[in-house]
Amino acid sequence: MTNLSEQKKALRQKVGHIVQDLSEAYCVRADQAILGHIIALPEYEQAQTIFCYVGRGNEINTLPILQDALHKGKIVGVPKCIGPGIMEVYRIFTLADLEAGKYGIREPRAGMPLIQPEHIDLALVPCLTCNRRGQRLGYGGGYYDRYLASARFVKALLCRARIMQDEIPIEEHDQIMDMVISEEGVVVLK
Numbered sequence: 001m002t003n004l005s006e007q008k009k010a011l012r013q014k015v016g017h018i019v020q021d022l023s024e025a026y027c028v029r030a031d032q033a034i035l036g037h038i039i040a041l042p043e044y045e046q047a048q049t050i051f052c053y054v055g056r057g058n059e060i061n062t063l064p065i066l067q068d069a070l071h072k073g074k075i076v077g078v079p080k081c082i083g084p085g086i087m088e089v090y091r092i093f094t095l096a097d098l099e100a101g102k103y104g105i106r107e108p109r110a111g112m113p114l115i116q117p118e119h120i121d122l123a124l125v126p127c128l129t130c131n132r133r134g135q136r137l138g139y140g141g142g143y144y145d146r147y148l149a150s151a152r153f154v155k156a157l158l159c160r161a162r163i164m165q166d167e168i169p170i171e172e173h174d175q176i177m178d179m180v181i182s183e184e185g186v187v188v189l190k
Contacts, residue, residue, distance in 0.1 A: 004087055007169040011026045011137055015129040018163050019058045020087040022041050030160045031061045033183035038124065040064055041186065043154050043179075047121035049075040051153070054098060054106040059126060060158050064097060080107040089115045102104045120153040125177060131158045134177035135168040148175040 038044050050069050055059060055062040067075045070093070077089035081102040090108035101107035125144060127136040137158055138144055148155055159175040161184045178190040 004169045004171050008137060008140070009127075011165065011169065012128055012140070015137070015163055015165070017127075022058070022160070022162060026064070026162070027058070027061075027160065030183035031064075031073050034158055034160075035064050035068070036062060037181050037183075038156070038158075039068060041122075041156075041181075043122050047074060047078065049120050050114065050122045050124065051067050051077040051079070051115070052124040053079055053119045055126070056105055056142055060160065062124065062158070063095065068091070070094065075115070075119075078106075078108050079118065079143070079147070081105070081143065085134075085146055087115070087139065087143045087147055088118065089147075091115050091163045108125075117151060117153070120151075122154045122156065123148070123151065125155055125157050125182075127157055127159050129163050129165050129168070130177070130180060131164060131166055131168050132156050132180055132187050133176070134180055134187075135170050137165075137168050137179060142173070145175050149173070151175075154178050158182075 004085045052062055053064055066076055071160055076092050078092050079087045080090050081087050090112040092108050092112060096108040097109055127138055130136040155177045156179045158181050161182040180187045
């Protein structure tokens with residue numbers, strides 16, 4: 001491979017095949033264990049405002065996390081794509097505040113309140129794959145790297161252990177996470 005972009009593309013294809021072969025039973029067990037690890041985190045317990053994506057397709061099912069945070073009275077923010085490579089975080093009050101948006105991703109419906117980054121305490125971040133050093137490979141749009149570039153909140157990466165890779169091609173703009181959460185536990189990096 002001659003450049004990082006080609007390496008990332010090849011790794012996305014490799015991991016895509018691994019994800020397709022994961023059993024539904026494994027994914028359900030892994031997702032439940034990940035939820036348990038998140039709920040047990042002091043950072044989650046103490047967070048007044050959390051930012052969490054809505055998993056889709058083969059991604060981690062984050063709806064129970066969102067529901068738990070709402071039930072506990074936390075302010076819950078969900079990302080919304082507002083332009084090429086640009087997203088913002090909007091508050092939801094119930095799961096009914098979500099609707100199908102760009103790329104089929106459930107996002108806050110129009111009119112929900114904007115949450116400024118400085119008000120977020122904890123972000124639960126998706127990836128296609130990652131390693132235990134907090135390096136992530138996303139889907140290639142750069143939405144999260146741009147949003148997280150000036151983040152002062154704790155960034156926790158969610159990933160099932162079976163799709164983690166040892167080496168992730170990293171570019172200068174790629175954001176490193178503060179912790180990695182899989183069904184096997186939590187790795188705190190910062």
